[in-house]
Amino acid sequence: MEYLPNIVFAIALIVGIGFFVRNVKKLIRNIKLGKKVDVGDNKPQRWKNMAKIALGQTKMVVRPIAGLMHIIVYVGFIIINIEVLEIILDGILGTHRLFSPIGLLYNILIGSFEILAFLVIVAVTVFWVRRNIIKLQRFIKPEMKGWPKKDGNMILYIEFVLMVLFLTMNAADFQLQQMGADHYDQAGAFPISQFITPLFDGLSISTLTGIERTAWWLHILGILAFLNYLYYSKHLHILLAFPNTYYGKLKPQGQFNNLESVTNEVKLMMDPNADPFAAPANPDAAAPEKFGASDVMDLNWVQLLNAYTCTECGRCTSECPANQTGKKLSPRKIMMDTRDRLEEVGKIMDANKGEFVSNGKQLLDDYISREELWACTTCNACVEACPVSIDPLSIIVEMRRYLVMEQSAAPMELNNMMSNIENNGAPWPYNQMDRLNWVNE
Amino acid sequence: MDEQLKVKTMQEFMAEGKQPEILFWVGSAGSYDDRAKKISRAFVRLLNKANVDFAVLGQEESSTGDVAKRAGNEFLFQMQAMMNIQLLNGYEIKRIVTCDPHSFNTLKNEYPGLGGTYEVVHHTQYLKELLDQGRLTLQGETYKGKRITFHDPCYLGRANSVYEAPREVLAKTNAELVEMKRHKKTALCCGAGGAQMFKEPEKGDMDINVLRTKDALETNPNIIATGCPYCNTMMTDGIKAHEKEDSVTVLDVAELLANSI
Numbered sequence: 116m117e118y119l120p121n122i123v124f125a126i127a128l129i130v131g132i133g134f135f136v137r138n139v140k141k142l143i144r145n146i147k148l149g150k151k152v153d154v155g156d157n158k159p160q161r162w163k164n165m166a167k168i169a170l171g172q173t174k175m176v177v178r179p180i181a182g183l184m185h186i187i188v189y190v191g192f193i194i195i196n197i198e199v200l201e202i203i204l205d206g207i208l209g210t211h212r213l214f215s216p217i218g219l220l221y222n223i224l225i226g227s228f229e230i231l232a233f234l235v236i237v238a239v240t241v242f243w244v245r246r247n248i249i250k251l252q253r254f255i256k257p258e259m260k261g262w263p264k265k266d267g268n269m270i271l272y273i274e275f276v277l278m279v280l281f282l283t284m285n286a287a288d289f290q291l292q293q294m295g296a297d298h299y300d301q302a303g304a305f306p307i308s309q310f311i312t313p314l315f316d317g318l319s320i321s322t323l324t325g326i327e328r329t330a331w332w333l334h335i336l337g338i339l340a341f342l343n344y345l346y347y348s349k350h351l352h353i354l355l356a357f358p359n360t361y362y363g364k365l366k367p368q369g370q371f372n373n374l375e376s377v378t379n380e381v382k383l384m385m386d387p388n389a390d391p392f393a394a395p396a397n398p399d400a401a402a403p404e405k406f407g408a409s410d411v412m413d414l415n416w417v418q419l420l421n422a423y424t425c426t427e428c429g430r431c432t433s434e435c436p437a438n439q440t441g442k443k444l445s446p447r448k449i450m451m452d453t454r455d456r457l458e459e460v461g462k463i464m465d466a467n468k469g470e471f472v473s474n475g476k477q478l479l480d481d482y483i484s485r486e487e488l489w490a491c492t493t494c495n496a497c498v499e500a501c502p503v504s505i506d507p508l509s510i511i512v513e514m515r516r517y518l519v520m521e522q523s524a525a526p527m528e529l530n531n532m533m534s535n536i537e538n539n540g541a542p543w544p545y546n547q548m549d550r551l552n553w554v555n556e
Numbered sequence: 557m558d559e560q561l562k563v564k565t566m567q568e569f570m571a572e573g574k575q576p577e578i579l580f581w582v583g584s585a586g587s588y589d590d591r592a593k594k595i596s597r598a599f600v601r602l603l604n605k606a607n608v609d610f611a612v613l614g615q616e617e618s619s620t621g622d623v624a625k626r627a628g629n630e631f632l633f634q635m636q637a638m639m640n641i642q643l644l645n646g647y648e649i650k651r652i653v654t655c656d657p658h659s660f661n662t663l664k665n666e667y668p669g670l671g672g673t674y675e676v677v678h679h680t681q682y683l684k685e686l687l688d689q690g691r692l693t694l695q696g697e698t699y700k701g702k703r704i705t706f707h708d709p710c711y712l713g714r715a716n717s718v719y720e721a722p723r724e725v726l727a728k729t730n731a732e733l734v735e736m737k738r739h740k741k742t743a744l745c746c747g748a749g750g751a752q753m754f755k756e757p758e759k760g761d762m763d764i765n766v767l768r769t770k771d772a773l774e775t776n777p778n779i780i781a782t783g784c785p786y787c788n789t790m791m792t793d794g795i796k797a798h799e800k801e802d803s804v805t806v807l808d809v810a811e812l813l814a815n816s817i
Contacts, residue, residue: 371666381634384635486759493749
């Protein structure tokens with residue numbers, strides 16, 4: 116029975132990580148539903164972007180308050196992971212504070228974890244206040260009603276509780292150390308939890324051991340639970356921000372891709388030697404590619420990765436000129452809808468042995484309305500605002516392409532504009548022969 | 557017009573067996589829109605003044621297809637692009653200047669993939685070049701002491717990271733440059749991009765150009781400067797919506813310079 120805690124711990128660890136791996140596989144499968152896109156170019160620049168934007172948080176600090184608070188939580192998250200490593204090893208080996216023999220360095224480490232934990236509590240509280248008391252505009256937009264709002268708060272509660280458990284564990288440990296309890300050798304520095312310790316005055320060694328062990332277990336089980344919550348929440352960005360910034364757009368923001376399938380057809384049309392009635396050179400060729408996107412499978416995989424990476428911070432939406440003037444378009448909603456539809460597609464595949472069976476729905480109309488798509492000015496403010504290199508504009512354009520080229524469903528004024536270009540080479544109905552009249556007017 | 561502009565077409569250059577220094581891509585707005593035509597004229601006055609040997613395509617020029625592409629009509633865009641590329645490559649064009657950031661963006665970024673690679677500059681960049689080389693000098697004190705705020709066109713600024721050229725050129729007019737709260741990377745769109753110029757806006761509680769003009773008016777300017785014919789229209793309409801057309805004017809960078817020579 117001596118090894119029971121070790122065994123229970125090992126099982127919890129295997130189950131927790133195993134379940135997470137299962138979801139990661141699902142995540143990768145869903146992202147791979149997107150079309151191939153060539154992102155193998157300019158690797159040095161891509162690594163640099165990842166280092167700067169994801170690791171270095173350069174775009175977060177554009178908004179200083181949120182940026183600073185976020186860096187605290189982010190640094191806290193990464194650094195405190197060193198402590199989690201010790202906790203996991205302690206759990207498996209049945210040791211206590213395995214790393215403590217490193218002495219002074221250990222004290223410095225534990226001391227800084229404590230300060231970070233405290234700062235994280237402060238930052239998380241500020242975040243909560245911004246969402247729930249101050250009610251910043253971008254957190255109360257229509258797409259944030261219901262689950263997204265709960266999700267946002269849930270993450271803050273979990274982080275808060277985890278940090279409190281960590282400090283409680285240390286405080287009880289510190290008290291036990293001072294009482295000279297067995298197994299609790301003097302180790303670590305406790306700049307924050309020393310202020311909790313007085314609460315434990317007069318408690319017996321066994322009660323304190325109980326508190327310490329309970330906090331220890333809840334803390335590590337909480338972390339495992341949080342790890343598995345990621346897939347179901349907007350919080351995947353803590354992992355996906357890295358690949359997402361790596362695969363982010365390197366070209367000038369104004370450069371839209373040229374559809375290759377269109378290029379081939381246009382070349383054929385302009386080739387005076389081409390016979391339009393000739394049989395296709397390769398009769399086995401696949402059916403002509405669909406132009407643009409009406410569903411998630413028509414998007415490319417980087418756009419789908421974008422959707423899973425979005426943490427719904429709403430910086431894009433708050434910079435969007437259409438949204439600021441009361442239009443329905445919200446770039447954040449474009450990303451949330453894409454993810455929701457992709458998840459729906461994934462669930463259908465799970466239920467049908469990996470095969471996708473249409474449920475009569477698609478991204479266009481069932482999730483994203485035409486009114487939203489036509490309200491975009493393609494100004495790139497959303498792309499510029501995103502702290503993790505998400506490109507909502509590319510999805511909007513891809514869906515417009517479907518509407519125009521597959522459905523001929525552009526707004527009437529735009530159809531007029533386009534037939535003017537076709538007929539006289541300008542978006543207005545003027546004669547091409549008059550193009551130079553401005554010189555003599 | 558009181559002043560005769562010297563404008564030669566590529567056809568004329570070809571007939572003479574010559575190549576111009578640069579091709580001026582006038583664009584559809586610059587060719588047909590009454591307000592934008594004045595910008596084309598102002599820019600040509602500057603080119604004439606600096607003795608630039610430039611050409612236009614004239615009746616051979618056709619829409620770049622930019623607006624069709626933003627509207628989602630990739631077919632129409634590529635048709636236009638390939639026709640224009642055939643023409644430009646036929647004339648062996650190396651360098652293009654344009655007053656329209658939308659043409660600038662699409663010629664510079666989207667034409668190369670379809671076989672048309674040129675050095676493309678925006679007219680504010682080209683004017684800076686002429687000033688730096690001393691080919692163009694500003695004499696006038698027309699705008700000395702005037703407050704000018706520059707509105708960054710999305711397709712010049714965010715889309716292509718050109719922020720300094722228009723500001724450096726404007727500074728040469730001796731005017732006092734004032735920045736809007738949101739400028740450069742965070743500049744708000746005028747509302748015309750993405751084919752919005754050609755349609756009514758979706759339902760909302762305000763028009764984008766009215767909001768952007770509010771940004772500009774907060775700087776208390778005499779002049780709102782732009783570098784895009786569409787921004788110009790939108791800001792001019794915005795000024796009217798705020799009933800400020802008597803005290804604030806909207807001018808292109810080229811017009812401000814043409815008034816300062």
